[in-house]
Amino acid sequence: MNIRALWYRLPVIRQLRQAVGLQRGMLIAGLVIVGIFLLTALFAPLIAPYGYSQLRDENGGFDAQQPPSAEHILGTTVGGYDVLSRVIWGSRTAFLVIVIAVALSIFAGVLLGLISGYIGGALDRVLVVIADAVYAFPSLLLAIAASIAISGGRSDLWAGVFSAAISITVVFIPQYFRVIRAETARIKAEAYVDSAKVIGTGVPRIMFRHVLRNATRTLPLIFTLNSSEAILTLAGLGFLGFGIEPTSAAEWGFDLNKSISDVTSGIWWTALFPGLAIVLVVLGITLVGESLNDLADPRLRTRRRADSKAPVAMAEASVNEEGLDGAVSIAKEDRA
Amino acid sequence: MTDVLNIRNLDVTFATDGGDVHAVRDVSLTVAPGEVLAIVGESGSGKSVTARTILRLLPATAVTRGAVILQGTDVLELSGSRLREIRGTDVAMVFQEPSTALNPVFTVGWQIAEGLRAHGKYSKKQARAKAIEILEKVGIPEPATRVDYYPHQFSGGQKQRVVIAMALVLDPELIVADEPTTALDVTVQAEILDLLRRVRDEFGTSIVLITHNMGVVADLADRVAVMYQGELVEEAPVQQLFSAPTAEYTRNLLAAVPRLGSSVTRAPKQLDPAATPVVVATDLVIRYPGRLGGAGFTAVDQVSFSIAPGEVLGLVGESGSGKTTIGRAIAGLGNRPTGGSLVVLGHEMRNVSNAAFKPSREDIGFVFQDPASSFNPLLTIGEAVAEPLVVHGRAKDARAAAPRVAELLDAVRLPTSYAARFPHELSGGQRQRASLARSLALEPKLLIADEPTSALDVSVQATVLELFAELQRQFGFAALFISHDLAVVDMLADRIAVLYRGKLVEEGTGPEVLGSPRHPYTQRLLASLPVPDPIEQAQRRETLRLLREAD
Numbered sequence: 001m002n003i004r005a006l007w008y009r010l011p012v013i014r015q016l017r018q019a020v021g022l023q024r025g026m027l028i029a030g031l032v033i034v035g036i037f038l039l040t041a042l043f044a045p046l047i048a049p050y051g052y053s054q055l056r057d058e059n060g061g062f063d064a065q066q067p068p069s070a071e072h073i074l075g076t077t078v079g080g081y082d083v084l085s086r087v088i089w090g091s092r093t094a095f096l097v098i099v100i101a102v103a104l105s106i107f108a109g110v111l112l113g114l115i116s117g118y119i120g121g122a123l124d125r126v127l128v129v130i131a132d133a134v135y136a137f138p139s140l141l142l143a144i145a146a147s148i149a150i151s152g153g154r155s156d157l158w159a160g161v162f163s164a165a166i167s168i169t170v171v172f173i174p175q176y177f178r179v180i181r182a183e184t185a186r187i188k189a190e191a192y193v194d195s196a197k198v199i200g201t202g203v204p205r206i207m208f209r210h211v212l213r214n215a216t217r218t219l220p221l222i223f224t225l226n227s228s229e230a231i232l233t234l235a236g237l238g239f240l241g242f243g244i245e246p247t248s249a250a251e252w253g254f255d256l257n258k259s260i261s262d263v264t265s266g267i268w269w270t271a272l273f274p275g276l277a278i279v280l281v282v283l284g285i286t287l288v289g290e291s292l293n294d295l296a297d298p299r300l301r302t303r304r305r306a307d308s309k310a311p312v313a314m315a316e317a318s319v320n321e322e323g324l325d326g327a328v329s330i331a332k333e334d335r336a
Numbered sequence: 337m338t339d340v341l342n343i344r345n346l347d348v349t350f351a352t353d354g355g356d357v358h359a360v361r362d363v364s365l366t367v368a369p370g371e372v373l374a375i376v377g378e379s380g381s382g383k384s385v386t387a388r389t390i391l392r393l394l395p396a397t398a399v400t401r402g403a404v405i406l407q408g409t410d411v412l413e414l415s416g417s418r419l420r421e422i423r424g425t426d427v428a429m430v431f432q433e434p435s436t437a438l439n440p441v442f443t444v445g446w447q448i449a450e451g452l453r454a455h456g457k458y459s460k461k462q463a464r465a466k467a468i469e470i471l472e473k474v475g476i477p478e479p480a481t482r483v484d485y486y487p488h489q490f491s492g493g494q495k496q497r498v499v500i501a502m503a504l505v506l507d508p509e510l511i512v513a514d515e516p517t518t519a520l521d522v523t524v525q526a527e528i529l530d531l532l533r534r535v536r537d538e539f540g541t542s543i544v545l546i547t548h549n550m551g552v553v554a555d556l557a558d559r560v561a562v563m564y565q566g567e568l569v570e571e572a573p574v575q576q577l578f579s580a581p582t583a584e585y586t587r588n589l590l591a592a593v594p595r596l597g598s599s600v601t602r603a604p605k606q607l608d609p610a611a612t613p614v615v616v617a618t619d620l621v622i623r624y625p626g627r628l629g630g631a632g633f634t635a636v637d638q639v640s641f642s643i644a645p646g647e648v649l650g651l652v653g654e655s656g657s658g659k660t661t662i663g664r665a666i667a668g669l670g671n672r673p674t675g676g677s678l679v680v681l682g683h684e685m686r687n688v689s690n691a692a693f694k695p696s697r698e699d700i701g702f703v704f705q706d707p708a709s710s711f712n713p714l715l716t717i718g719e720a721v722a723e724p725l726v727v728h729g730r731a732k733d734a735r736a737a738a739p740r741v742a743e744l745l746d747a748v749r750l751p752t753s754y755a756a757r758f759p760h761e762l763s764g765g766q767r768q769r770a771s772l773a774r775s776l777a778l779e780p781k782l783l784i785a786d787e788p789t790s791a792l793d794v795s796v797q798a799t800v801l802e803l804f805a806e807l808q809r810q811f812g813f814a815a816l817f818i819s820h821d822l823a824v825v826d827m828l829a830d831r832i833a834v835l836y837r838g839k840l841v842e843e844g845t846g847p848e849v850l851g852s853p854r855h856p857y858t859q860r861l862l863a864s865l866p867v868p869d870p871i872e873q874a875q876r877r878e879t880l881r882l883l884r885e886a887d
Binding site: 190191192194195196197198199200201202205209210213214 | 667668669694695697698700701702704705706709710711712713714715723724727728771774778
């Protein structure tokens with residue numbers, strides 16, 4: 001298989017090639033926003049004019065609550081920080097939380113889901129009950145508890161990031177668990193699992209070689225949707241005052257919290273830009289996730305219209321997919 | 337007399353992920369009043385798409401050209417509301433799977449009335465009276481009470497009668513029946529075909545019958561249109577088509593249809609009577625546990641048989657007869673026997689542990705019904721065929737097994753280069769060959785084939801069956817061949833066992849069972865099987881009628 005074919009089989013790339021029309025537009029918009037977010041996080045030290053905790057430069061200290069100017073393009077905050085720099089550095093914190101939260105939850109969730117779905121029985125029932133109980137917990141409450149447990153509420157970069165990440169992890173594990181469990185239970189009944197059993201394949205080999213790889217279809221989707229939720233939880237923590245100290249990292253939620261009093265006195269720039277950053281990143285990630293979801297479902301996926309000159313009669317939509325499947329099978333079946 | 341339906345130069349194209357698919361090319365057909373036109377073809381021939389175009393039941397991705405003129409109006413040009421008007425009154429449809437064509441949460445009476453309400457004013461009472469009347473006409477016993485039954489309270493054949501009643505209630509000129517008997521058992525199929533014939537005779541309705549079964553065509557059709565890859569290759573009156581097919585494709589198709597009695601010429605195999613049988617079942621009982629407090633379901637009831645080394649036992653039965661349950665029990669899949677004894681390769685399956693049975697799995701091969709789902713879609717054919725070798729330690733990994741895999745693919749006549757392909761890149765027949773290669777990888781003593789050809793087209797089925805017979809001679813394995821198709825079993829099996837509702841009703845060699853069946857069920861089964869010859873089928877129909885009356 002050549003590199004090109006392999007490249008086209010990668011999750012997001014394949015969907016991008018497949019998409020048409022509005023769905024393609026949504027996916028591209030989402031990917032562009034996410035791309036900008038990732039680049040910003042990666043190159044924050046190069047892009048940001050000042051450090052996240054910088055209060056003075058060679059010309060002396062920054063004034064507090066300065067409107068946008070040549071020196072401070074987006075103005076300064078009540079504490080005298082540069083808003084643009086804080087917004088740019090904040091993307092790093094957000095990125096860290098996403099990576100840690102998803103990394104912590106995805107492995108545990110997938111493994112538990114696989115075991116629970118494949119083995120079934122009493123173990124499955126117990127795990128499902130626990131997952132449901134955790135699922136019912138508000139994630140923000142959990143995050144506050146974790147934040148207090150880890151650092152007593154106020155914290156430096158890592159303690160702040162981890163308190164957000166761990167609380168999100170606890171809530172996300174049941175999500176991955178449920179999805180993988182449902183897929184596993186479905187795949188367990190597939191003929192190829194039976195055919196692995198009749199040749200005497202051991203349980204671990206069936207689980208990891210035959211079931212797991214087929215059960216991970218929906219992971220990119222949950223991954224993206226969870227990423228946006230992770231950012232929102234971090235921002236919520238910061239806004240409630242459980243965030244990260246401005247001296248240890250930049251964090252959008254914390255900045256929003258500090259700008260509450262500014263809003264009433266007509267200082268709009270301290271609240272607008274961190275808020276906008278949150279909205280844009282969440283929007284971008286959600287766009288990617290939703291497009292992936294629509295593209296994964298053949299009934300929601302739009303296709304290019306069949307090539308045809310006039311007269312064209314577009315048949316009305318039919319819920320029944322049979323005709324379509326038939327057509328696809330024609331495309332695939334070359335005669336034996 | 338004008339034609340009920342006139343299809344002119346129909347072209348249908350689908351937009352798919354893999355680009356445009358030209359499903360129907362320039363097809364022209366006519367149907368006269370009271371005529372049964374059969375459209376025959378294999379999967380992907382465009383026969384279903386053509387039929388669905390008559391009601392414009394195509395997905396939004398389809399683009400159609402040409403004309404479908406029904407009673408003087410072109411269906412393809414109609415607006416939404418006009419289209420709704422003609423659906424049901426001018427043309428109605430009978431679907432393949434009656435259990436999914438009926439809505440499970442409404443009574444059948446309500447569903448029949450639904451069609452009436454859509455096309456005129458009926459009071460509840462009138463609609464109900466009409467529903468009862470039509471249910472009686474399609475042969476539902478006690479229609480006055482059963483009109484209030486839900487679909488799950490009917491058997492498969494009765495459900496199909498209800499679907500036909502729904503199609504008939506508005507007295508359409510044309511009924512499109514898309515594989516109306518494919519999901520049904522042979523004996524039920526014969527009854528539904530009778531009903532459709534009566535519908536034509538009594539109501540004067542024209543029928544477009546979509547099918548892949550040449551026996552069904554011979555039984556019911558007046559005229560036959562043969563489709564291949566979206567094109568119409570031949571159109572002829574039924575007797576002419578069977579006696580003197582002109583197109584090459586039609587001739588091959590007819591030759592590929594398995595016929596009863598084709599094994600009579602074969603010399604009986606020499607088996608060593610002293611050898612220990614591979615499988616011995618004595619009074620085997622398999623019960624599925626019921627719900628809490630409820631009685632269980634006995635799937636297999638007091639069945640005894642044995643398979644000698646090198647022998648092919650054909651197990652025939654309708655759906656629910658327990659044939660698959662027996663196959664799976666022998667392979668150690670699913671439910672264990674609950675009574676009697678089942679000895680497979682020296683292991684008593686009632687109480688053998690998985691660990692003790694595992695070494696014996698080397699000696700059992702299994703071929704599944706649907707080749708599309710029995711391969712892990714993420715493994716290449718080569719990796720899948722190598723799996724048994726790797727699992728049993730004959731090879732370190734798929735790469736080390738490559739020479740043996742090449743040998744196996746060669747044995748099933750697949751090009752060795754196919755080892756690098758993924759299952760979806762193969763056709764159904766090719767996949768089933770690969771499945772055979774996988775099951776033979778460890779040179780098993782016993783092969784269980786569960787309906788290995790029922791998901792395949794007739795012409796592909798013939799080549800796979802030939803391959804199976806040849807491999808069996810070459811490797812000499814014993815086999816349990818499970819099928820619902822008597823003709824298929826007859827081609828391969830040394831002995832045939834007939835299952836009926838979990839009981840073994842008859843067992844013997846092919847000529848014994850098929851030539852002079854003793855049990856009334858076997859007799860009825862044989863008589864129900866439509867043969868691909870219109871004249872002979874007409875005689876058989878008469879025999880079956882007499883047999884039914886005798887019951």
